[in-house]
Amino acid sequence: MPKISNKGQVIPASPIRKLTPFAEQAKLDGKKVYHLNIGQPDIETPEGMLNAVKNIDFKVWAYTASEGTLSYRKKLTEYYNKLNYGIDPSNIIVTTGGSEAITIAMMTCLNPGDEVIIPEPFYANYNSFAVQSDIVVKPILSYIDNGFALPAISEFEKLITNRTKAIIICNPNNPTGYLYSKEEMQALKELVLKYDLYLFSDEAYREFCYDGREFISPMHLEGIDDNVIIMDTVSKRYSACGARLGCLITKNKEVLQAALKFAQARLSPGLVEQIAGEAAVDTPDSYFETVNKEYTHRRDILVNALNQMDGVFCPNPGGAFYVVAKLPIDNADKFCQWILESFSHNNATVMMAPATGFYSTKGAGVNEVRMAYVLNTTDLQNAMTCLEEALKVYPGTVEQEQVAASVQS
Structure with a gap:
């Protein structure tokens, strides 16, 4: 059989989309999935x-x-x-x-x-x-x-x-x-x-x-x-x-x-x-003013909720609609798959993007995830509750000192 190209072999899978099969299976299992993995706004198009x-x-x-x-x-x-x-x-x-x-x-x-x-x-x-x-x-x-x-x-x-x-x-x-x-x-x-x-x-x-x-x-x-x-x-x-x-x-x-x-x-x-x-281009400025206020509110909800969780740190971003948060976990790729496959809270779970896919440096971002605050505030709050409960029972939860040591080694 003919072989695919070298480019086809080395091009990386998207950290934003690669866990989609697990999210789809979670939905088939009857779970609600809060999608924080992708920057797809729910704001109405002008x-x-x-x-x-x-x-x-x-x-x-x-x-x-x-x-x-x-x-x-x-x-x-x-x-x-x-x-x-x-x-x-x-x-x-x-x-x-x-x-x-x-x-x-x-x-x-x-x-x-x-x-x-x-x-x-x-x-x-x-x-x-x-x-x-x-x-x-x-x-x-x-x-x-x-x-x-x-x-x-x-x-x-x-x-x-x-x-x-x-x-x-x-x-x-x-x-x-x-x-x-x-x-x-x-x-x-x-x-x-x-x-x-x-x-x-x-x-x-x-x-x-x-x-x-x-x-x-x-x-x-x-x-x-x-x-x-x-x-x-x-x-x-x-x-x-x-x-x-x-x-x-x-x-x-x-x-x-x-x-x-x-x-x-x-x-x-x-x-x-x-x-x-x-x-x-003729969209009135009022549209952007409303959107800006909404995203600011969502950011505040997300960042505040994250920083109140044990072992979690999330800087307060000045723009866009994403955060990268550091979690007390052994491996972001494993965690983001586990929470879709093996966890639910009130029959719901959360889809996030492992931050490793946003780095080229080997070992960087191993305990970080990217989240997009593109959901309404009720769903954001529910997603944060779900995440907090998941961190309490995730089998790979570790102390931050251990994560730092693993990245350096």
């Missing part, structure tokens, strides 16, 4: 976006331009320039989700064997995209004890070689919810200028910043226009994950010309999605 789809009136469902329709790119320009990005439609390539924006950016800017530095834990699919693009991820650890702040620039410099071509950040961060400060962004700017690197910025969670904290994009930093690649999506902003609509933005003309060739190779982004996306 009405204007849905109405645009319902009212579509065309005779031929045709291709669009490879870079996206001009009308949608013009509308996107309005959105980004309200945020002071200073762009025009020619700076935008519309993509099939944020995922395609990331893969096109990697293929455009990096050669096989080139290295990209990413603070970890990081969005698990960066590893998968890197495998597809034949590039090497060089992880740099951030730590739960200080809320996953940006590692010291001196630590970045230790990793830089003649193969280093880019740094990737996700801001606010998935999976940690950390929001990079102006000082941290300025430090990154100086680093990429010093070593002539690309700075890829995944901004899927731009709208989700809490407690009055300021969002800073590389687009707000002067002097690095040719270094910056923005990767974005409508998935989270408009609670429209199924639209699969994103974009790549840069002021670097050479990057745009090369990226367009990759966009041409896949023909075009979807027409219906762009019609919906164009309407979405």
Whole structure:
């Protein structure tokens, strides 16, 4: 029998989805499963976006331009320039989700064997995209004890070689919810200028910043226009994950010309999605204000509940809608499977994502889980009660000192 490719063998399974069979079996067994594993918001998609789809009136469902329709790119320009990005439609390539924006950016800017530095834990699919693009991820650890702040620039410099071509950040961060400060962004700017690197910025969670904290994009930093690649999506902003609509933005003309060739190779982004996306730009600010308040409330419920549990620590994130929590367990992968397979409280259980899948460093995140606070507050509270009861009876519960020792060894 023919063999699959090396890429097919080494590409990692998603920590977000790999436990789905166990969750489905739990449901077949009659359990209610609280899904904290995936960032699928339950917030309603803006009405204007849905109405645009319902009212579509065309005779031929045709291709669009490879870079996206001009009308949608013009509308996107309005959105980004309200945020002071200073762009025009020619700076935008519309993509099939944020995922395609990331893969096109990697293929455009990096050669096989080139290295990209990413603070970890990081969005698990960066590893998968890197495998597809034949590039090497060089992880740099951030730590739960200080809320996953940006590692010291001196630590970045230790990793830089003649193969280093880019740094990737996700801001606010998935999976940690950390929001990079102006000082941290300025430090990154100086680093990429010093070593002539690309700075890829995944901004899927731009709208989700809490407690009055300021969002800073590389687009707000002067002097690095040719270094910056923005990767974005409508998935989270408009609670429209199924639209699969994103974009790549840069002021670097050479990057745009090369990226367009990759966009041409896949023909075009979807027409219906762009019609919906164009309407979405007119979503009133009140929508985001309401959503922000709701997520802030959910975050507070989740973080407070976690930190009241014995042996649990969870930093308070400044953005996105995720937390990474440290639990008194021997192994997150085992625990997340066990709680689905072997535990229920009031005939319910919880699905979480083991944090090991968000690290590249071996042994990191072994006692950490990622949770998405995308459920209503009642379900969140019930899920936390369920988790607390599970930790009381999990056979692999350990003291934190033991976990720390196992990671170091």
